[in-house]
Amino acid sequence: MFGNKLQVSLYRYNPEEDKFPYMKKYTIEKPERDIMVLDLLHLLKEDDQSISYRRSCREGVCGSDGMNINGKNGLACITPISSVIKRNKIELRPLPGLPVIRDLVVDMTEFYAQYEKIKPFLQNETTAPEQERLQSPEDRDKLDGLYECILCACCSTSCPSFWWNPDKFVGPAALLQAYRFLADSRDNKTEERLNALSDPFSVYRCHGIMNCVSVCPKGLNPNKAIGEIKSMLHKNKKDIIVSDGV
Amino acid sequence: MNNIFTNNIKTVEFDALIIGGGGSGMRASLELAKSGLNTAVVSKVFPTRSHTVSAQGGITCAIASHDPEDDWRWHMYDTVKGADFIGDQDAIEYLCSEGPKAVFELEHMGLPFSRFENGRIYQRPFGGQSKDFGKGGQAARTCAAADRTGHALLHTLYQNNVKEGTNFLNEWFAVDLVKNSKDEVTGVIAFSIENGEVAYLKAQATVLATGGAGRIYASTTNALINTGDGLAMALRAGFPAQDMEMWQFHPTGIYGAGSLVTEGCRGEGGYLINKDGERFMERYAPNVKDLAGRDVVARSMVLEILEGRGCGEKNDHIFLKLDHLGADVLNSKLPGICELSRTFAHVDPIYEPIPVVPTCHYMMGGTPTNVNGQAFKRLNEEDYLIPGLFSAGEAACVSVHGANRLGGNSLLDLVVFGRATGLHIQDELKSGGGVDSATKSDIDDALERLNKLNESDKGFDTAEVKKELQECMQNYFGVFRRGEFMEKGLEQLSEIKEKVDNLHLKDKSDAFNTSRVEAIELQNLFEVAESTAISAFQRNESRGAHARDDFPDRDDENWLCHTIFDPISKEVSKRDVNFKPHKVDAFPPKVRTY
Numbered sequence: 001m002f003g004n005k006l007q008v009s010l011y012r013y014n015p016e017e018d019k020f021p022y023m024k025k026y027t028i029e030k031p032e033r034d035i036m037v038l039d040l041l042h043l044l045k046e047d048d049q050s051i052s053y054r055r056s057c058r059e060g061v062c063g064s065d066g067m068n069i070n071g072k073n074g075l076a077c078i079t080p081i082s083s084v085i086k087r088n089k090i091e092l093r094p095l096p097g098l099p100v101i102r103d104l105v106v107d108m109t110e111f112y113a114q115y116e117k118i119k120p121f122l123q124n125e126t127t128a129p130e131q132e133r134l135q136s137p138e139d140r141d142k143l144d145g146l147y148e149c150i151l152c153a154c155c156s157t158s159c160p161s162f163w164w165n166p167d168k169f170v171g172p173a174a175l176l177q178a179y180r181f182l183a184d185s186r187d188n189k190t191e192e193r194l195n196a197l198s199d200p201f202s203v204y205r206c207h208g209i210m211n212c213v214s215v216c217p218k219g220l221n222p223n224k225a226i227g228e229i230k231s232m233l234h235k236n237k238k239d240i241i242v243s244d245g246v
Numbered sequence: 247m248n249n250i251f252t253n254n255i256k257t258v259e260f261d262a263l264i265i266g267g268g269g270s271g272m273r274a275s276l277e278l279a280k281s282g283l284n285t286a287v288v289s290k291v292f293p294t295r296s297h298t299v300s301a302q303g304g305i306t307c308a309i310a311s312h313d314p315e316d317d318w319r320w321h322m323y324d325t326v327k328g329a330d331f332i333g334d335q336d337a338i339e340y341l342c343s344e345g346p347k348a349v350f351e352l353e354h355m356g357l358p359f360s361r362f363e364n365g366r367i368y369q370r371p372f373g374g375q376s377k378d379f380g381k382g383g384q385a386a387r388t389c390a391a392a393d394r395t396g397h398a399l400l401h402t403l404y405q406n407n408v409k410e411g412t413n414f415l416n417e418w419f420a421v422d423l424v425k426n427s428k429d430e431v432t433g434v435i436a437f438s439i440e441n442g443e444v445a446y447l448k449a450q451a452t453v454l455a456t457g458g459a460g461r462i463y464a465s466t467t468n469a470l471i472n473t474g475d476g477l478a479m480a481l482r483a484g485f486p487a488q489d490m491e492m493w494q495f496h497p498t499g500i501y502g503a504g505s506l507v508t509e510g511c512r513g514e515g516g517y518l519i520n521k522d523g524e525r526f527m528e529r530y531a532p533n534v535k536d537l538a539g540r541d542v543v544a545r546s547m548v549l550e551i552l553e554g555r556g557c558g559e560k561n562d563h564i565f566l567k568l569d570h571l572g573a574d575v576l577n578s579k580l581p582g583i584c585e586l587s588r589t590f591a592h593v594d595p596i597y598e599p600i601p602v603v604p605t606c607h608y609m610m611g612g613t614p615t616n617v618n619g620q621a622f623k624r625l626n627e628e629d630y631l632i633p634g635l636f637s638a639g640e641a642a643c644v645s646v647h648g649a650n651r652l653g654g655n656s657l658l659d660l661v662v663f664g665r666a667t668g669l670h671i672q673d674e675l676k677s678g679g680g681v682d683s684a685t686k687s688d689i690d691d692a693l694e695r696l697n698k699l700n701e702s703d704k705g706f707d708t709a710e711v712k713k714e715l716q717e718c719m720q721n722y723f724g725v726f727r728r729g730e731f732m733e734k735g736l737e738q739l740s741e742i743k744e745k746v747d748n749l750h751l752k753d754k755s756d757a758f759n760t761s762r763v764e765a766i767e768l769q770n771l772f773e774v775a776e777s778t779a780i781s782a783f784q785r786n787e788s789r790g791a792h793a794r795d796d797f798p799d800r801d802d803e804n805w806l807c808h809t810i811f812d813p814i815s816k817e818v819s820k821r822d823v824n825f826k827p828h829k830v831d832a833f834p835p836k837v838r839t840y
Contacts, residue, residue: 014755014757015757016755016756016757017755045709045761046709049708049752049753049761050752050753050755050761052757052758052759052760053760054291054295055470056291056295056296056297056469056470056471057295057297057299057300057469057470058469058470058505059300059503059505059586059589059590060585060586060589061299061300061394061397061582062291062294062295062296062297062299062300062469063294063295064291064292064295078589101440101757101758102757102758103758105758108292112292116408119409120405120408121355121356121405121406121408121409122354122355122356122405124354128350128354130350131309131350131366132309132349132350132353132354132359132366132367133353133354134364134365134366135361135365136361136363136365137360137361137362137363137365140358140359140360140361143358147358147391147398147401148394148397150294150299150397151292151294181356184356184358186356187356
């Protein structure tokens with residue numbers, strides 16, 4: 001009966017009008033060609049200006065439009081509706097676990113705070129050469145799969161450990177960046193970086209649930225990076241004990 | 247709900263205010279934050295969502311990595327020629343000679359450049375690049391981080407701003423400039439998108455680093471946020487725009503979607519074919535073929551399509567062939583392109599060609615500035631600096647790109663002139679420079695537009711008017727232009743202006759009201775579109791990206807000059823091009839062939 005119609009169930013909340021959030025149903029003609037979820041939102045917004053969501057590049061590189069699409073986090077701009085429609089229905093909600101500002105817009109303060117906590121910048125106090133610092137292609141390859149993160153928060157907001165401890169568990173996105181700098185042959189603050197992560201919460205709240213890996217729209221693997229950090233932490237600890245012994 | 251603001255609004259004071267958190271804004275803010283001046287970046291999106299993130303192929307600069315003999319003078323020659331001789335040679339000299347320093351700084355900040363075996367930064371060939379002033383063959387001068395250079399650059403700059411403790415007003419939207427009675431700029435009116443709070447952000451120096459406005463066209467590689475906000479604010483404040491007819495159409499936007507496919511694809515050995523499988527660029531640019539200037543390649547593609555040799559059922563696009571490069575090269579050098587083509591063109595470049603069309607990409611014009619980022623206006627055919635106002639990056643026209651920008655020169659422009667602007671503001675403010683305060687009525691003037699929109703109870707719909715504007719620009723001011731068509735376009739624009747001035751904001755709420763933002767953005771787009779249309783109609787010649795059917799030749803006698811659009815009289819005047827570089831002899835105009 002919904003052959004040519006598409007039902008969109010959209011999470012709505014305007015703090016100035018609504019006491020509680022609610023799901024609003026929109027029925028639209030099924031577009032002739034396959035469109036992205038973001039295009040679908042544009043169509044809805046043409047009729048209802050009050051719908052609010054973030055968007056910028058519309059090609060999956062800026063990380064603005066992370067949201068929960070039929071139960072799974074993803075970027076609206078690179079998710080074709082054909083890949084998510086179930087019985088002609090699509091359900092769109094904000095990223096889980098963060099406070100909602102309005103509709104699909106979440107407050108990402110805590111997410112960014114974790115990012116800043118890991119000192120996401122190259123640290124090397126030796127005097128820089130006049131030209132670039134040299135790095136072998138093999139050392140540079142170690143940054144692949146790490147530096148491409150777009151900070152969309154799809155991973156951290158799909159992580160139950162982050163839901164529980166968003167203030168203390170660094171979360172998969174920021175840990176991926178922590179490892180990006182640990183793995184960079186040009187950075188020489190390895191010891192300090194590891195010490196800052198060695199408490200029971202920052203890294204060790206990761207229990208390998210792997211939601212981060214399954215949702216990353218860039219195909220990155222934060223879980224693997226966290227594993228690498230854990231082995232560096234173990235090795236670091238052992239080194240400290242050995243040196244204490246001597 | 248009280249949406250009508252009088253000047254009881256909060257005033258927040260800074261030394262320097264940077265509007266825009268993209269590459270040029272964050273390079274300027276980094277310089278200023280390090281200097282200890284109280285600096286804030288106002289960005290309508292979280293900074294890493296800025297459009298710099300979409301730059302792919304790289305940053306062109308003579309760092310002499312691929313070729314140890316490479317020379318910034320050769321880069322300068324290419325840029326002057328690429329610009330079809332209306333780029334200012336003092337500015338191009340500064341860009342190319344300061345470039346290496348700016349690129350090495352980025353590397354020291356941590357930018358993950360790809361590398362050669364010897365550990366130096368990887369460089370690839372791009373269009374319009376030569377050795378030995380055009381006599382030594384193709385150069386490889388574009389420094390790259392795979393095909394994600396803009397992403398790597400923008401994140402590196404954000405990270406270093408975090409390190410230096412820069413103040414960010416994220417998701418704040420700047421509405422209009424505030425001017426005092428001496429026509430000096432004293433800051434902006436802005437509002438928090440998150441909660442609607444309006445404030446007067448007061449500053450001794452205001453930098454417009456708001457990027458381009460590709461969204462004036464229906465088909466563009468630009469992000470949805472590229473609405474020319476800074477340039478439009480300057481125009482509304484009565485300040486001029488330069489070379490607005492010069493818009494770059496990138497040869498390879500994905501057919502249908504508009505997403506950019508980097509010129510680096512052709513740099514790595516890819517090439518364009520028509521429906522007969524012919525590598526047609528051999529006919530149009532026999533020497534460098536697919537690596538001719540972007541304007542040349544884009545026009546050749548349009549001609550192929552117009553002459554019935556386009557690909558697909560409607561013969562309306564061209565194929566970019568990459569499969570012969572092999573999976574290894576594609577996966578290591580062009581991974582982002584493979585991802586984009588699979589998502590938006592439903593083809594895997596490892597096996598099939600990508601359908602592409604020339605797509606609006608870059609605004610060569612903008613707010614005119616000198617090499618220090620200082621904006622100026624024109625009085626009696628002379629430049630007069632505007633105290634308090636600066637601009638850098640795509641929003642500015644310094645002018646290093648003239649009538650056609652070379653690939654990879656925009657990222658260099660961002661960091662070189664972002665840095666120069668930051669350095670100059672430091673000098674100026676530390677030596678006691680600054681501007682007088684604005685009065686209550688000055689602030690009220692700047693609030694007028696926002697108030698009108700907030701009071702609107704009837705009028706036109708933003709989304710509809712935006713479509714009308716974009717189609718008008720696409721139809722009448724695209725790759726090829728003709729006087730009679732542009733006249734029609736100008737007529738349409740005057741009808742659209744009525745609508746843009748009378749938009750109806752239905753949703754008046756304060757919390758993350760994106761419809762308010764979109765309405766103001768549409769007004770900004772209109773300002774940019776109008777200046778483009780009027781400037782294009784006036785330039786009666788073909789030069790660089792500006793191709794006139796009715797004036798097919800370059801006319802150095804009459805048009806070897808910049809155009810200056812005056813937003814008050816809506817008239818266009820001419821301004822001399824700078825032919826006085828300091829360290830080398832000027833490159834005189836000559837016939838531009840590839």
